[in-house]
Amino acid sequence: MRDKILALLKDKEGYVSGEDLSSSLKISRQALWKHIQELKEEGYDIEAVPHLGYQLSGAPDRLFPSEVSHGLNTKFIGNKIHYFESIDSTMNAAAQLGLQGAGEGALILAESQAKGRGRLGRTWFSPKHKGIYFSLILRPKILPSQAPVLTLLAAVSICEAIKETTGLGPEIKWPNDILLGNKKLGGILTELSAETDKVNFVVIGAGLNINNPKKELISGSTSLKEHKKENINRIQLLQPILRRIEDNYLIFNKKGSATIIERWREHSVTLGRRVRVYCQKEHVEGEALDIDSDGGLLVRKDSGLLQKVMSGDVVHCR
Amino acid sequence: MRDKILALLKDKEGYVSGEDLSSSLKISRQALWKHIQELKEEGYDIEAVPHLGYQLSGAPDRLFPSEVSHGLNTKFIGNKIHYFESIDSTMNAAAQLGLQGAGEGALILAESQAKGRGRLGRTWFSPKHKGIYFSLILRPKILPSQAPVLTLLAAVSICEAIKETTGLGPEIKWPNDILLGNKKLGGILTELSAETDKVNFVVIGAGLNINNPKKELISGSTSLKEHKKENINRIQLLQPILRRIEDNYLIFNKKGSATIIERWREHSVTLGRRVRVYCQKEHVEGEALDIDSDGGLLVRKDSGLLQKVMSGDVVHCR
Numbered sequence: 001m002r003d004k005i006l007a008l009l010k011d012k013e014g015y016v017s018g019e020d021l022s023s024s025l026k027i028s029r030q031a032l033w034k035h036i037q038e039l040k041e042e043g044y045d046i047e048a049v050p051h052l053g054y055q056l057s058g059a060p061d062r063l064f065p066s067e068v069s070h071g072l073n074t075k076f077i078g079n080k081i082h083y084f085e086s087i088d089s090t091m092n093a094a095a096q097l098g099l100q101g102a103g104e105g106a107l108i109l110a111e112s113q114a115k116g117r118g119r120l121g122r123t124w125f126s127p128k129h130k131g132i133y134f135s136l137i138l139r140p141k142i143l144p145s146q147a148p149v150l151t152l153l154a155a156v157s158i159c160e161a162i163k164e165t166t167g168l169g170p171e172i173k174w175p176n177d178i179l180l181g182n183k184k185l186g187g188i189l190t191e192l193s194a195e196t197d198k199v200n201f202v203v204i205g206a207g208l209n210i211n212n213p214k215k216e217l218i219s220g221s222t223s224l225k226e227h228k229k230e231n232i233n234r235i236q237l238l239q240p241i242l243r244r245i246e247d248n249y250l251i252f253n254k255k256g257s258a259t260i261i262e263r264w265r266e267h268s269v270t271l272g273r274r275v276r277v278y279c280q281k282e283h284v285e286g287e288a289l290d291i292d293s294d295g296g297l298l299v300r301k302d303s304g305l306l307q308k309v310m311s312g313d314v315v316h317c318r
Numbered sequence: 319m320r321d322k323i324l325a326l327l328k329d330k331e332g333y334v335s336g337e338d339l340s341s342s343l344k345i346s347r348q349a350l351w352k353h354i355q356e357l358k359e360e361g362y363d364i365e366a367v368p369h370l371g372y373q374l375s376g377a378p379d380r381l382f383p384s385e386v387s388h389g390l391n392t393k394f395i396g397n398k399i400h401y402f403e404s405i406d407s408t409m410n411a412a413a414q415l416g417l418q419g420a421g422e423g424a425l426i427l428a429e430s431q432a433k434g435r436g437r438l439g440r441t442w443f444s445p446k447h448k449g450i451y452f453s454l455i456l457r458p459k460i461l462p463s464q465a466p467v468l469t470l471l472a473a474v475s476i477c478e479a480i481k482e483t484t485g486l487g488p489e490i491k492w493p494n495d496i497l498l499g500n501k502k503l504g505g506i507l508t509e510l511s512a513e514t515d516k517v518n519f520v521v522i523g524a525g526l527n528i529n530n531p532k533k534e535l536i537s538g539s540t541s542l543k544e545h546k547k548e549n550i551n552r553i554q555l556l557q558p559i560l561r562r563i564e565d566n567y568l569i570f571n572k573k574g575s576a577t578i579i580e581r582w583r584e585h586s587v588t589l590g591r592r593v594r595v596y597c598q599k600e601h602v603e604g605e606a607l608d609i610d611s612d613g614g615l616l617v618r619k620d621s622g623l624l625q626k627v628m629s630g631d632v633v634h635c636r
Contacts, residue, residue, distance in 0.1 A: 092417065095417050095511065096414075096417060099410065099413050099414060099417070119513060119515075119516075120513070120515075120516055143598075143628075144462050144463075144510075144512070145462075145463060145628075147514050148514045151514060175514075190514050191511065191512065191513050191518070192462075192510075192511075192512055192514075193413065193509065193510070193511050194462070194509065194512070195437060195438070195507065195508065195509050195629075196465050196469060196493075196510075196613075196628070196629050197437070197438075197597075197628060197630070198438055200509070279515075280461075295514075310461075310463075310514070310515060311514050311515030312515070
């Protein structure tokens, strides 16, 4: 009912009479009034004027599923949204849902994470209402070894959406960091549940610093707010992110990784640089030459030897 | 209390007096009598003789955790056993438990599976009390690409344990079939939960036909009973399987895959044969030359070209 009232108020500019609303929804005027009060408590700005009716003039700064879905216009990404005011980690919830058979495109959204995490179990600081923290379930027909491309795909999609929405030019540090002005704006984590030769499902997670004020940012990280000097509407950024992911994912399914890799190169801050890549106990140093079709980084060592690294921590040397 | 009574009865050959039992356990004679009745209902053969006491002369044909643990003598495999009279699939239960943080060595056992499965979602017929169906949680510090070796490791361990227990000589058809007399005795399924460069946990599952009578076996499959012409005590086979898995796993963790691969070669029915390997939409035909250190099958095609296959369906051509 809540979502239906909001949809009716959004569909019409100006006031909607209480009579029209209650007859459309087949509820009493008194029941309608009660629902309106609840929406106001959630943070919706709804004006009530006698003889004119109700008008929606503002939505709260929340990633409510009804708000994220409204005008999303995707085919399957976000067709089912699981929303949490707070959660340990959207990755954990997504893995559980994936095992229970959640379909492709299921989205797990949280306003805050107590144990948000990045690669190799590292912490991702996820303060309430400040960022975008989501995990997305996909069921691509790929081998486990092809999964790293999905990290690149998500990074490309997020960069494209940020550019489209804010005009800023984020860059990607291989494999999973989103940088803005050389500081960390966000990260991507890809986890999979698989047989040795078949992916059951993939969870792509992202954590992005959006409206964190400068003084609440840890060293080396940044937020969109720090650059734009104003709050960003998180829904107006999340929607294009989801649309871009869907577009790029459909391209990937149809044509393989080539287009994704090409788009990735355009946003890369790593290629062409001298890098040191720490990978488990070893490290490789040389020039970051290119990305292979499976997402691996090709490093040309000083000996001239080319080495491929599938994942690791990159230090840009100079 | 149930397990304590059984332990006391097992520790002593001959009769244990009711008085000794009830005082050891600090329960009344009447309470003891009630527990004994319950054990009898579970299928334990307990004789009660006035003035002598109780004697355990037979255990039911069940994989009760207390029976599996008794004398198991492993360091961590099976240190925690989750037992189900029936379940959809031990793989699903194990994946859930793995996500919830179940430790290395946690074992999921079932007397029957409604949806037992093999590679690529194929069905594994799991009739009640006839087979051994288990899934085991491991947390190896390996890359996802190294996981196929664990399938080989489980296959080797199962073959060794069957040989030790029954004197029969099972063979392994790459990658995951256990054969006896060229018919399918069992299969192994390895699933993983992983980041792109780190395994969170691995589930190794096995389904083995043990006491299936010949007429209940589907075409192309066999059971230990068919070969031995008698019922096999499933616990006396499961225990050495778990011990062998632990031994081989400790070797793998310490020294890598070389020893496992070498042991695998000894049991292989695939190497040296002409094979056709169906892998996704393609197939490769040639001589199965060897196994690579990551568990891949090396096939020498008629052109002389060597091709490595990571997983697939093998047909032995002649």
